[in-house]
Amino acid sequence: MSNLHNFLVEHAMFPFPQPTEGGPSTGTTDISLFEVPKLDREWKAKYAVRDNMLVQKLCNTLQNILGDTILSADAENQLLSRFSPRIDRILLSTGVLKALGDCLWECDMKLVVKTEQVADRGSSRIDYNLKVDDEDGGLVELPWNGIKLTWTCGQSLVPRMLTKAALYLGLRQMEWLFITCHNYWIVCHLVKNDHHPFLAYSPMISINGSSAPFRALLGAILSVTKKVPVEPTKFDPNMDLDTIDEGEDQGPCSHHHTGQRKAESGLMVTSSSQNSPESSQVWIHLYPFLNNMLALPQCAKSGNRRLWLTHFVGSGSTGNVWQCHFDGSIDFFIAKVVDVLCLADTDKQQRLHDEFNIYLTLESRQPHDCIAPHCYGAFEGNGVAILILDLCDGILNGWGELNDSERLQLYKMVWDLHRIGISHGDLEPRNIARTREHRLCLIDFSESKGSKICSELQTFQKFLWKQQPL
Numbered sequence: 001m002s003n004l005h006n007f008l009v010e011h012a013m014f015p016f017p018q019p020t021e022g023g024p025s026t027g028t029t030d031i032s033l034f035e036v037p038k039l040d041r042e043w044k045a046k047y048a049v050r051d052n053m054l055v056q057k058l059c060n061t062l063q064n065i066l067g068d069t070i071l072s073a074d075a076e077n078q079l080l081s082r083f084s085p086r087i088d089r090i091l092l093s094t095g096v097l098k099a100l101g102d103c104l105w106e107c108d109m110k111l112v113v114k115t116e117q118v119a120d121r122g123s124s125r126i127d128y129n130l131k132v133d134d135e136d137g138g139l140v141e142l143p144w145n146g147i148k149l150t151w152t153c154g155q156s157l158v159p160r161m162l163t164k165a166a167l168y169l170g171l172r173q174m175e176w177l178f179i180t181c182h183n184y185w186i187v188c189h190l191v192k193n194d195h196h197p198f199l200a201y202s203p204m205i206s207i208n209g210s211s212a213p214f215r216a217l218l219g220a221i222l223s224v225t226k227k228v229p230v231e232p233t234k235f236d237p238n239m240d241l242d243t244i245d246e247g248e249d250q251g252p253c254s255h256h257h258t259g260q261r262k263a264e265s266g267l268m269v270t271s272s273s274q275n276s277p278e279s280s281q282v283w284i285h286l287y288p289f290l291n292n293m294l295a296l297p298q299c300a301k302s303g304n305r306r307l308w309l310t311h312f313v314g315s316g317s318t319g320n321v322w323q324c325h326f327d328g329s330i331d332f333f334i335a336k337v338v339d340v341l342c343l344a345d346t347d348k349q350q351r352l353h354d355e356f357n358i359y360l361t362l363e364s365r366q367p368h369d370c371i372a373p374h375c376y377g378a379f380e381g382n383g384v385a386i387l388i389l390d391l392c393d394g395i396l397n398g399w400g401e402l403n404d405s406e407r408l409q410l411y412k413m414v415w416d417l418h419r420i421g422i423s424h425g426d427l428e429p430r431n432i433a434r435t436r437e438h439r440l441c442l443i444d445f446s447e448s449k450g451s452k453i454c455s456e457l458q459t460f461q462k463f464l465w466k467q468q469p470l
């Protein structure tokens with residue numbers, strides 16, 4: 001018979017590979033500053049406080065909860081098979097989950113992996129979303145997720161990353177977040193408090209020869225599910241999260257493509273509700289891309305250039321797509337929004353720039369509106385880049401929806417595109433839209449390239465006519 005807590009102190013360790021083995025993560029979570037207004041007051045961290053003892057506090061909580069829980073010889077052998085020689089440390093594999101599940105089992109709790117969204121086109125989202133059986137048999141939403149934020153070893157904790165972690169926690173109404181980067185972990189705790197909710201964060205801790213990261217993780221899970229509070233972090237108002245992104249330092253990605261600040265467009269954007277008081281609305285000033293020659297729609301020209309993102313349409317690998325309208329107008333448009341919060345977002349930003357260049361080419365041709373929705377320009381502001389387009393009625397769900405004349409119309413459209421020297425690069429039904437004038441058009445030029453060969457056209461012909469002659 002041995003003691004579960006002592007067992008964990010001795011065995012709950014991860015391997016410590018060299019940076020070349022696997023390398024640091026460069027993924028990032030998909031969190032938009034536009035989501036800020038959706039945060040409930042108590043979940044919106046306003047400050048960040050470094051707590052050097054945070055991990056230790058979690059380990060102490062775990063020790064208190066486990067007390068002298070005894071392991072039978074069988075249970076010990078079972079756990080040893082999970083923990084020896086080392087726990088598989090990669091969150092995207094199941095080693096950690098199995099080890100956690102076994103420990104919770106010893107505490108008469110069952111771990112259920114609810115959803116698992118693994119890396120998507122180089123951008124890591126939520127790795128795991130877990131549930132634990134609570135004592136009454138109901139399911140508890142487990143506020144723990146391992147996520148990967150862009151953070152290279154040795155880099156100090158940049159405020160921008162903390163802002164993102166705080167947003168992530170607040171939007172998902174979770175208290176704990178474990179950020180991993182190669183051999184290091186950072187633990188974040190959202191401390192809810194009506195007067196000044198804040199984010200407590202640990203210094204970077206190494207997994208080298210230490211079982212503390214795993215114990216802290218289990219401590220966070222058990223403290224929530226068993227409702228055992230962790231020793232509080234002292235509030236310190238020195239680092240104000242709300243003002244972090246203001247000022248001249250616009251972060252690593254800003255002006256990446258332009259190298260200089262552009263003239264302000266007078267355009268502002270928000271996802272705040274129009275019913276919310278002015279004081280709680282979050283507005284971002286927008287600056288046109290340097291090569292933006294396109295004019296805003298007529299309804300935006302009469303003075304008030306405020307853009308309201310009103311309805312979330314969908315998201316893709318480049319960014320989030322919103323329905324929007326200008327102040328005082330009932331004409332709806334589409335805004336394709338890319339977060340530019342950290343270096344890993346530069347890839348998406350580049351895709352938006354490339355897509356905008358395609359729209360510029362199309363807009364300079366007549367009749368441009370046969371191929372794609374009208375584009376009204378591309379802009380960037382604090383942490384975002386945005387493309388404004390005409391709103392279409394919907395997208396195709398499959399090629400089978402097309403009648404004969406639509407197939408011809410579409411084929412001709414792609415033919416025209418290639419004549420201009422552009423290949424779309426992603427001709428799928430989801431990228432074919434129906435306009436409000438009941439025509440078809442192509443959307444999503446984020447994979448488009450200049451093209452000399454027409455293999456895309458040949459493949460497309462096969463899609464449409466299933467290899468039968470025209």
Ligand SMILES: Nc1ncnc2c1ncn2[C@@H]1O[C@H](COP(=O)(O)OP(=O)(O)OP(=O)(O)O)[C@@H](O)[C@H]1O
Nearest residue numbers: 314316317318319321334373389390391392444446
């Ligand atoms: N002009 C538009 N009108 C209406 N809906 C649109 C428009 N543009 C995009 N959408 C919607 O938003 C979704 C995502 O847009 P889009 O495909 O441009 O984004 P993406 O990030 O480039 O996606 P992908 O991962 O396919 O490359 C589309 O599938 C469509 O439903």
